[in-house]
Each structure stands twice: as structure tokens, then as C-alpha cells.
Amino acid sequence: MQEEIDRLRALIGPDEVSYTTLQADLAASSADARVREQELGDLRGRVLLLERRLRRSERRNVVVAQCLRIQRGVMRQVRRWFGAARR
Amino acid sequence: MLEHRPLPGQCSAVVIPGEDLVAGVSDLIAASASNSAAQAWFGDCELLDAQGVVVSRSYVPDWSPEYLRQTDAVNGPIVVRDDLLGVLDELTAPSPRGQRFELQLRLLERGVRVQRVEGVFGRRRSVEETTLASPELAHIVDGHLRRSGIDGVASPSSLPGVAAVRRMPRSRPRVSVVIPTRGGTGRVWGRTRTFVVHAVQSLLTKSTYPDLEIVVVADTSTPQWVLDALVHLCDGRIVVVPYDAAFNFSDKINRGVAAASGDLLLLLNDDTELEAVGSIESMVAYFGDHAGAEGTVGVVGARLLFDDGTLQHAGHIYSEQPLHAFRMWPADVAGPGHRLALARECSGVTAAALMVDRDTFDSVGGFPVEFPLDYNDVGFCLAVRRTGRRIIWTPDAVWYHFEGRTRTRGPRPDEWARMVALWGHELTHDPYHHPLLEARRDDWSERVGMPPNSNDEP
Numbered sequence: 185m186q187e188e189i190d191r192l193r194a195l196i197g198p199d200e201v202s203y204t205t206l207q208a209d210l211a212a213s214s215a216d217a218r219v220r221e222q223e224l225g226d227l228r229g230r231v232l233l234l235e236r237r238l239r240r241s242e243r244r245n246v247v248v249a250q251c252l253r254i255q256r257g258v259m260r261q262v263r264r265w266f267g268a269a270r271r
Numbered sequence: 272m273l274e275h276r277p278l279p280g281q282c283s284a285v286v287i288p289g290e291d292l293v294a295g296v297s298d299l300i301a302a303s304a305s306n307s308a309a310q311a312w313f314g315d316c317e318l319l320d321a322q323g324v325v326v327s328r329s330y331v332p333d334w335s336p337e338y339l340r341q342t343d344a345v346n347g348p349i350v351v352r353d354d355l356l357g358v359l360d361e362l363t364a365p366s367p368r369g370q371r372f373e374l375q376l377r378l379l380e381r382g383v384r385v386q387r388v389e390g391v392f393g394r395r396r397s398v399e400e401t402t403l404a405s406p407e408l409a410h411i412v413d414g415h416l417r418r419s420g421i422d423g424v425a426s427p428s429s430l431p432g433v434a435a436v437r438r439m440p441r442s443r444p445r446v447s448v449v450i451p452t453r454g455g456t457g458r459v460w461g462r463t464r465t466f467v468v469h470a471v472q473s474l475l476t477k478s479t480y481p482d483l484e485i486v487v488v489a490d491t492s493t494p495q496w497v498l499d500a501l502v503h504l505c506d507g508r509i510v511v512v513p514y515d516a517a518f519n520f521s522d523k524i525n526r527g528v529a530a531a532s533g534d535l536l537l538l539l540n541d542d543t544e545l546e547a548v549g550s551i552e553s554m555v556a557y558f559g560d561h562a563g564a565e566g567t568v569g570v571v572g573a574r575l576l577f578d579d580g581t582l583q584h585a586g587h588i589y590s591e592q593p594l595h596a597f598r599m600w601p602a603d604v605a606g607p608g609h610r611l612a613l614a615r616e617c618s619g620v621t622a623a624a625l626m627v628d629r630d631t632f633d634s635v636g637g638f639p640v641e642f643p644l645d646y647n648d649v650g651f652c653l654a655v656r657r658t659g660r661r662i663i664w665t666p667d668a669v670w671y672h673f674e675g676r677t678r679t680r681g682p683r684p685d686e687w688a689r690m691v692a693l694w695g696h697e698l699t700h701d702p703y704h705h706p707l708l709e710a711r712r713d714d715w716s717e718r719v720g721m722p723p724n725s726n727d728e729p
Contacts, residue, residue, distance in 0.1 A: 210462070217461035218578075225579025229601030236714055240723070247720050 273359060273370045281353045284392075285374060287367040290316075291394045292348055299390045300350055310355060311378055311385040314392035316347030318400060318725050326397050327725035330717065333702035334385045337663055338615035340412055340425075342433050343372045343403050344608070348393040355383065363414075369407045376415040389706060402432035409434040423556070430609050438556035445482045446551055446626070447533030448474060451514070451523035452541040454493035459544075459578055459673050466673070467541035468500050474539075475504060480551035485509040488527040490518075521638035521647040524622070528632060536632060540623040542673040546576065550668035554626040557663050569631035569660025570652060572620020573668035576602060583672050584624075585610070586617035586664035589701040593619070593649045594713040607715040608726035614665040618701045619652030624670045627655070634658055645682040646690045653694050 193199055198206070275283040278297045286292055300312050318327045329346055338344050349371065351358075358377050362370045378385055405427035412425035412434040423438035452467040459469075471485055485505050489498060491513055501509055512530045514523055528536055535555060547553075550573060557568040575584035581599045585606075588594045596617070597606055605612040622638075625648065635654040638647050652662055691698065700706075708724075709716045717724050 214460050214462045221460060221578060222580035225577065225581045226601050226603075228579065229581045229599060229604070232599055233601070233604070236716065240716055243719050244723075 273362070273367050273374070275356060275359065277353075278350060282350050283353055283356055284348050284350045285359070285371060286348045286393060287371055289395060289399050290348060293391050293393060295390070296348070296350065296392050299388045299392075303386060303388045307384075307386055309384045309386035311349060311351040311383055312388050312392075313345045313347060313349045313385065314388045314390045316393040316395065316725075317391050317722065318397040319394055320397055325394075325722045328391070328707075328717075328722040329725045330705035330708055330715070331387060332705060333387045333616075335616040335703060336379055337661070338610075338613060339375055339379065340415065340434075341428075341436050341613045342609060343368070343375075343408070345371075345375055349374065349385075350392070351378070351383075355381075364407060364411050366403070366407060368401070368403045369411055372403060372408065373411045373415075376411065380415065380419055387702075405431065405433060408432065412436060430605055430612060433609055433613065436614075438553070440552055440555040441559050443481055443552075443555065444535055445484055445533035446480060446535045446537050446555065447484045447486050447528075447531030448537045448539055449486045449488065449524060449527035449531060450539050450541050451488045451520060451527065452493060452497075453490035454497040455541070457542065457673065465497055465500075466543075468497060468504070470539065470541050470543050470545075471501055471504055473543075473545040477545045477548050478551050479548050480555070482533075483508065483551070484531065484533050486512065486527045486531045488512045488514050488523045488530075491515045517643075519640060519643035520622075521640045521642055521651075524647075525637040525640065528629075528637060534629055536627050536629060538622050538625045538627070539670075540672065540674075543575075543624060544671040544673075545669075546671055547667065547669035550670065551626075553665055553667035557665070558626075558628050566659045566661050568663055569627060569655040569658065570620060570662045571626045571668070572617070572662070572664045573624040573626075573670055574664075574666045575621065575623055575670050575672040578671060578673050582611070583674060584621045585666070586615070586703075587619035587621070587649065587652070588704050588713055589618050589649075589698045590704055590708075590710045590712070591699055592711060593646065593698070594711070595621070596713050598713050600714075607724055610715070612666055614663055614667070615703070616661050617664045617703050618656065618662065618697070619649050620662060620664055622648035622651065623672050623674070624668070631655055631658070631660055641689060642686055645686050649690065650694065653697050656697075 273285055273287060275285050276292060277283050280301060282300060284292050284296060303312060315331050316329045317325045320326050331345055335344060358374060361377060362373050364370045364373045409425045409427045416423050416425060422441055423436055425434040425436045428435040450467060450470060454465060454467060456463055456465050474483065485508055487501055487509060489511055498511055510530050512526050514526065516522065524538055535558060554571040557571050572586060577583045580602050582597050582602060585596045588596050597611055635658065639650040642650050656662060707718055707721050709718050715724060
């Protein structure tokens with residue numbers, strides 16, 4: 185009788201214990217996937233923050249460069265004006 | 272001690288030692304007072320380096336009572352009408368900075384109309400800049416909560432210059448959770464799930480709220496086994512509303528609300544999963560407060576996370592278009608002015624997880640059915656704000672929202688045109704943002720040529 189049960193079990197595939205083990209494996213894999221995805225998300229978020237800082241710094245540099253250009257232009261005009269006044 | 276300096280027009284500026292009042296403040300106030308019933312005003316404050324060059328500026332949002340209950344959001348000179356100067360005698364905080372923070376809360380308690388004025392009110396040296404100590408701040412806020420009859424406690428926070436306020440719900444009325452669905456499935460964290468079943472399961476297993484009613488508005492295409500699974504999960508606490516019309520999110524919400532019996536309504540997308548167990552309590556706690564001049568709370572929104580743990584929603588910003596504030600930022604960052612760690616007023620919140628009381632919902636005629644797909648929550652929130660009610664976003668209510676991070680479908684042109692026609696002004700004047708912050712950005716970046724935000728990281 186037992187032999188026949190074992191034969192039939194072998195025919196239909198995994199037993200209840202295997203099923204429970206598979207369920208546990210699946211749950212553990214999903215939990216692992218969640219942790220890994222969130223680690224990736226954290227890195228993605230940090231990159232976003234760094235990009236934001238970089239962008240703001242670049243824009244401030246542009247403003248500083250503009251100010252320096254204006255300052256140079258003003259100084260040139262002043263020198264020209266003083267030069268003309270001396271002549 | 273706090274100093275008050277007389278200004279023309281029977282007003283005085285309240286400043287702390289070492290703070291300079293900008294010369295043009297009286298003109299700014301005069302222009303603002305002529306078209307408002309305000310009794311107190313504030314503006315931005317600039318920090319200067321040793322040479323007197325502006326190094327940063329506080330881009331202060333409009334008067335935000337909820338935000339103010341946790342941090343010194345104004346942090347600059349306040350101008351008050353002279354008949355309010357008596358409030359200064361009631362202040363008990365030991366430091367000048369603490370006294371000025373307490374002054375703001377006392378104005379709030381008295382229902383004084385306080386208005387933000389666009390412009391700089393004060394200047395301070397950055398080397399002398401300090402943060403109000405959290406224990407002093409928490410003590411001040413605790414006194415305010417008691418005087419205002421708000422059920423909550425304030426304690427020092429680990430964040431500098433912040434009091435952690437924990438509100439407690441006065442009662443626990445029935446909350447009807449309205450979930451529109453068509454029984455869709457998708458892969459989350461490596462496994463396929465039927466979204467609505469998991470959303471309801473997470474609510475019922477994780478939430479500690481005692482009285483929940485689940486109302487599912489199901490398209491007729493929803494598989495029967497999904498409905499059976501929901502009925503089995505809810506053990507009789509479910510109402511299923513069949514929906515056989517063409518897709519209209521607003522209409523689905525309205526039909527769900529019509530079938531709900533709760534006084535409070537939690538509108539929830541089916542592709543969500545509850546994360547924080549006390550989320551519903553923390554939302555319920557904002558309802559039923561004494562109204563005062565600040566207005567009652569009409570809507571409370573939640574912190575939503577993508578499946579990778581980054582931020583999906585921390586309130587809306589309306590800056591020429593509706594934006595999710597700080598979208599895709601890491602979840603553990605407090606953000607400029609600690610905005611991601613503190614409950615605060617905002618112009619709108621997403622309907623993916625939104626709590627509203629039935630009175631508010633009815634007062635605006637429910638969700639706008641003229642927006643079947645997009646902007647229905649924006650239109651709803653703006654209509655709620657028009658009634659004088661406040662909209663709060665709280666970081667204590669947390670859900671995952673499995674919406675695609677890289678969604679490429681744009682809004683329907685007809686819906687956007689309708690949105691602009693109805694709410695064009697509001698979409699370009701968000702009181703909880705700042706006109707000098709960059710438009711169309713969700714991250715509080717200042718405009719080109721403007722000083723850096725003093726509330727931001729260096």
C-alpha cells in the first residue's frame with residue numbers, strides 16, 4: 185500500500201512539505217528583492233540629490249561669470265574715460 | 272530680549288538682537304495692508320557674511336499654522352499692529368528667538384490674520400546664526416497645544432530647530448476606505464500580485480484603526496474571484512459598488528462615497544500597500560479641531576513611496592503645472608526646511624491616499640467629473656481650499672504606491688486646457704511655495720541669480 189502511495193506521489197510531483205518549502209523560498213526571495221530594490225532606490229535618490237547640487241553650483245558659476253564680465257566691462261570703460269580725460 | 276521698533280502706520284517690527292530691519296519694510300506693508308485685512312506681516316530674511324554680502328535667503332512660505340507648530344518657519348522680523356504689542360507681555364520663553372517663535376504661536380491662538388509679504392524684511396550676520404534649541408522649542412509648542420485645546424504632545428526632535436508633535440485623534444469615527452479598481456495585477460518585489468487584494472489585506476492586517484469600512488468600486492470587468500477574495504478578507508465589512516460606465520476616476524470615487532457610511536473618507540488607489548501601522552490614526556487626528564482663523568482641516572494627504580523606497584508623494588506644488596514635491600528623493604532625507612519630516616499645509620495632495628471628511632467632500636460637490644483621468648485631485652483640492660479649509664500633508668501616514676517611476680504618458684490636452692481655464696491663477700500662485708523659487712521644479716531650488724536657500728543644505 186505504502187509503495188503504491190509513494191509511486192503515486194512520485195507521479196504527481198512535489199509533496200506538501202516541498203510546497204511549504206517553496207512558499208517560504210518565494211517569500212524570502214521576494215523580501216530579498218524588496219531590500220535590494222530599496223538599496224538601489226536609495227542610491228538613485230542620492231544621485232538625484234548630487235545632480236541637484238551640481239546643477240545649482242553650475243548655475244551660480246554662470247551668475248558669477250556674468251558679474252565678472254560686467255565688472256571687466258565697467259573697468260574698461262572707466263579706464264577709457266580716464267585716458268580720454270588725461271588727454 | 273525681543274526688540275520692537277515703531278513703524279509708520281501704527282505698526283511695530285519685532286526683531287531679535289543683531290537683526291537689522293530692511294529700510295523699505297514700511298512701504299511693503301503699506302502696499303500689502305491696502306488690500307488685505309491682515310494685522311501682522313512677515314517676509315524673507317537674508318544672511319550676510321562678514322563683508323556684508325548676502326550669502327543666503329530664507330524663502331518663507333505663506334502662513335502655515337501646522338508647519339509653524341513644529342519649527343520657526345518665519346525666522347525673521349514680524350511686523351504687528353501696535354494694538355497687538357500687548358501679546359509681548361505674555362511671552363515666557365527664555366531666549367529672544369524663542370520669544371519671537373512664541374509670539375507667532377500666540378498670534379495664531381488669537382486668530383490674528385498674518386500675511387506673508389513678498390520681499391526681504393530683515394538681515395542677520397551668518398556667523399551669529401544659531402538654531403532655536405529643540406527643548407525650548409518643544410516647551411513653547413507644548414504650551415501652545417494646551418492653550419489651543421489640541422490633543423497632542425510636543426517633544427524635542429533629533430532634527431535641529433524642530434519639535435516633534437504627536438497628535439492624538441479625539442475620537443475614532445468610522446473611516447470608509449473607497450478603492451476604485453478593475454482587479455489589475457502587476458509585479459512587485461519580484462512577485463505577481465492582484466493589487467486591490469494586497470491593498471485591502473495590508474490595511475486589514477497592519478492598520479491599528481478600529482473602525483474601517485472597505486468600499487470597492489469595481490469595474491464590471493473585475494474577475495469574480497477577486498471580488499470573492501475581497502469579501503472573504505473583509506469578513507462582511509465590505510461594500511462592492513459595480514461600475515459599468517466608461518472610465519472616469521472622479522465618477523468612481525463619487526459613487527463609492529455615495530455608498531459609504533463613514534464620516535471620514537479615505538480615498539485609496541488599489542496599487543498601494545500600507546506601510547506605517549498608525550497611518551489612519553495620524554490622518555484622523557487632524558479632523559475635528561477647533562476652527563479659529565486658520566480654518567479647519569478639510570483634506571489630509573499621506574507620504575507615498577515608490578517600490579524602491581524613494582518618495583513618490585510629499586504634497587503637491589503648483590508652479591505653472593502640478594508637481595509632486597521632492598519626487599524620487601531618498602526617503603530618509605528631511606529636505607529644505609525639514610519639509611519632508613514635518614506635517615505642513617500644502618496646496619493639494621494626491622488622491623492615491625487622501626482623507627477627507629464627508630462635509631468637505633459634499634461642500635465642493637465631490638470629485639470633479641470633468642476630469643476623468645488626470646488632475647481630478649488637483650481640482651478637488653483647489654476647490655476645498657477655496658472653501659477656506661486647509662490641506663495638510665503628513666509624513667506619519669505612509670503607503671507604498673506602485674505607480675511607475677518612469678510614467679511617460681502625458682496629460683490629455685483637453686483636461687489640461689480645462690484645468691488652466693478653471694484654475695489658471697492658482698496653478699501659478701502656490702502660497703506654500705515661493706515666487707522666487709524656480710518654476711516647474713519640485714525641489715525648492717532658487718531662481719538663477721537669487722541667493723541660495725538658507726533652509727537648504729550647503
